[in-house]
Amino acid sequence: MHANVKQNVVPLITPGLKVACSQCNLRELCLPFGLDDRDMARLDSLIGGGRKLKRGQHLYRAGDAFESIFAVRSGFFKTDVLTEDGRDQVTGFQMAGEILGMDGISTEHHTCNAVALEDSEVCLIPFTELELLSSEIHSLQHHLHKVMSREIVRDHGVMMLLGTMRAEERLAAFLLNLSQRFSARGYSPSEFHLRMTREEIGSYLGLKLETVSRAFSRFQDEGLISVQQKHVRIVDLARLKSLLAPPDGRIA
Amino acid sequence: MHANVKQNVVPLITPGLKVACSQCNLRELCLPFGLDDRDMARLDSLIGGGRKLKRGQHLYRAGDAFESIFAVRSGFFKTDVLTEDGRDQVTGFQMAGEILGMDGISTEHHTCNAVALEDSEVCLIPFTELELLSSEIHSLQHHLHKVMSREIVRDHGVMMLLGTMRAEERLAAFLLNLSQRFSARGYSPSEFHLRMTREEIGSYLGLKLETVSRAFSRFQDEGLISVQQKHVRIVDLARLKSLLAPPDGRIA
DNA sequence: GTGTGGCATTGACGCAGATCAAAGGGGTGC
DNA sequence: GCACCCCTTTGATCTGCGTCAATGCCACAC
Structure with missing residues (x-):
């Protein structure tokens, strides 16, 4: 060749x-x-x-x-x-x-x-x-x-994320979304390689790369994930999901 | 009836x-x-x-x-x-x-x-x-x-706005977008009634209503627009547009 | 295997915008 | 036409994230 x-x-x-x-x-x-x-x-x-x-x-x-x-x-x-x-x-x-x-x-x-x-x-x-x-x-x-239409709906989800979520919520939503998509393709939902840099994640999430890095570190400190460079393992899926609940836990 | x-x-x-x-x-x-x-x-x-x-x-x-x-x-x-x-x-x-x-x-x-x-x-x-x-x-x-497809492209524009712009840039982009759309429908591009509340504008732009209100007031103080409740008149279109330039004026 | 440069991490500090609060005005519904 | 309530404005304070900076690591090319 x-x-x-x-x-x-x-x-x-x-x-x-x-x-x-x-x-x-x-x-x-x-x-x-x-x-x-x-x-x-x-x-x-x-x-x-x-x-x-x-x-x-x-x-x-x-x-x-x-x-x-x-x-x-x-x-x-x-x-x-x-x-x-x-x-x-x-x-x-x-x-x-x-x-x-x-x-x-x-x-x-x-x-x-x-x-x-x-x-x-x-x-x-x-x-x-x-x-x-x-x-x-x-x-x-x-x-x-x-x-x-699915693309339009997806974009609305990103608007929601960018318009209403704080940094750690955004990153949690991002990781959960990746997890779900890998899972749908037969890969592990709990362990995967990020293909993008912190800066690209930050751009997508409307954050600076340092903020993304800090959020990763915080998640690791709290035992939610284990992260080493681009390798991510989701340790506590339930707690990661619970980060997306509203600050005051209100129901409606 | x-x-x-x-x-x-x-x-x-x-x-x-x-x-x-x-x-x-x-x-x-x-x-x-x-x-x-x-x-x-x-x-x-x-x-x-x-x-x-x-x-x-x-x-x-x-x-x-x-x-x-x-x-x-x-x-x-x-x-x-x-x-x-x-x-x-x-x-x-x-x-x-x-x-x-x-x-x-x-x-x-x-x-x-x-x-x-x-x-x-x-x-x-x-x-x-x-x-x-x-x-x-x-x-x-x-x-x-x-x-x-146009809806998808529009959504990308909103992501750009939510992901990269500061409050006054967002409001300027919003007003310019409305102006252009009113104009395309035969209405005045420089004078119009807002149909939505400050809170709805804020939700769209990823800001709190107080921030939207303050940005309106600032624009008025600086002679860019004249605003009274829901009535808006664009006074200095060129300067409003120039707010969308990057902070440091860099070319590339 | 080794060198190199992009990528990531972490800390200190500052600021834009959120939050809390209070008062006034105008549009809407009766 | 009138009254009420929501909307808006404005101020004071707080804070999450951006900014600036320095160090360290890993992946990749050679």
């Missing part, structure tokens, strides 16, 4: 990488959810192939023309927006089975950046062709709408 | 209220955007009629079964999420031509509350029928996707 692909060069589509949706163990988490065999085969036929990314590579950048959405096959991504005045906000972290790029539909250009946080693979789903197929397969159309 | 509709009773659909999309002066801002006459007539035929709401009434509540999305014909709404632990976050304010309810698609149940902040009217758009029609009219399908 040639090793002449530089890390800062965007790799071309790799047709050999293609794995049929029907053979994919992520299909229940991903776009094909709910399709029967025949329709899944039709979806297979439009998936444009895969693309591999090294850690640090951009899947797309704000301003890029929108052509496809992407399904994460393996690896880990972050998305972030940056404004002309230099602000930078991480808007999400995406793992296997999750869909990236729907921000680009509205303006025909991507409005955020998507970066691989570890070596990753995605499936390309050409959007025009997806719309065409989804007008023929009702369950595909409806599931696409659900995926977009 | 009978006056026996209590404010806390959800009004039934009012077929007489129906106004055809083709006759609606909001069509360029709303779902019919980009449709030709024939397709607009087909969209007309599925719009389920209108619904009037008094100030304070809920259009839908979290947990309600999802059946329709709604287009605001007139008036003003807020949407908010509340968690079981009592947190409350306003996720948006919606005005004429904007679409409400897309949060409900993913789970078949609404995940937030939508409340009229003044007497308002909406068009009901039954979602199953909309999907059916959009599978026949490609431009309608694509525009629906754009509307959903």
Whole structure:
């Protein structure tokens, strides 16, 4: 295998990488959810192939023309927006089975950046062709709408977090969310590696990296988690969850 | 006209209220955007009629079964999420031509509350029928996707605001956003009535109502705006915009 | 294996915004 | 038209997180 692909060069589509949706163990988490065999085969036929990314590579950048959405096959991504005045906000972290790029539909250009946080693979789903197929397969159309709606609901959850929670509550919510998503993918819900830096966590949670680090340390001191650099083990799940209760424990 | 509709009773659909999309002066801002006459007539035929709401009434509540999305014909709404632990976050304010309810698609149940902040009217758009029609009219399908994508992009903007801005920057961004949206609807960009309370603004911006009030007062003291209760006039638009520049004026 | 630079941790201090409190005004409902 | 209550404003004080700073560690490249 040639090793002449530089890390800062965007790799071309790799047709050999293609794995049929029907053979994919992520299909229940991903776009094909709910399709029967025949329709899944039709979806297979439009998936444009895969693309591999090294850690640090951009899947797309704000301003890029929108052509496809992407399904994460393996690896880990972050998305972030940056404004002309230099602000930078991480808007999400995406793992296997999750869909990236729907921000680009509205303006025909991507409005955020998507970066691989570890070596990753995605499936390309050409959007025009997806719309065409989804007008023929009702369950595909409806599931696409659900995926977009789920993204909206997720964003509302982040707004809630950013608008109403204190630092330790935010970090607890973040860890519980990761735990639940790893669990849904067959990984341990209680022990995992963070793929992102303290600064990226901080950006996502609206905190400074020092505050994130201190919150990690505090959680460890209190026996809620065990943390060493990027390795996290949740020791007391119940107590971690209880941090999300309101300060005064009121019921309504 | 009978006056026996209590404010806390959800009004039934009012077929007489129906106004055809083709006759609606909001069509360029709303779902019919980009449709030709024939397709607009087909969209007309599925719009389920209108619904009037008094100030304070809920259009839908979290947990309600999802059946329709709604287009605001007139008036003003807020949407908010509340968690079981009592947190409350306003996720948006919606005005004429904007679409409400897309949060409900993913789970078949609404995940937030939508409340009229003044007497308002909406068009009901039954979602199953909309999907059916959009599978026949490609431009309608694509525009629906754009509307959903735009909501995602808008949410990213709010995350940016909540995650990176200080109080006065948030309020400036909020006022500029309202100004721009009023302007797009033919109203004055520089003078308008706020339909929401300081507390609702604060919830949306992740601030306490006192902080919002103080920021308003400060803006007035500095000659940026003139504000009296809910009436706002933007006096120095350029300087208001300049508040969104980064603290140190750095370029990259 | 070793060197290096990005990443993480921890401490001291300051400040923006939260909290607590009180008073006044205007819109709303009767 | 009137009264009441919610909304808003403003002040004083407190505090959680940001900022600044220094040290240490680990992962990665060579």
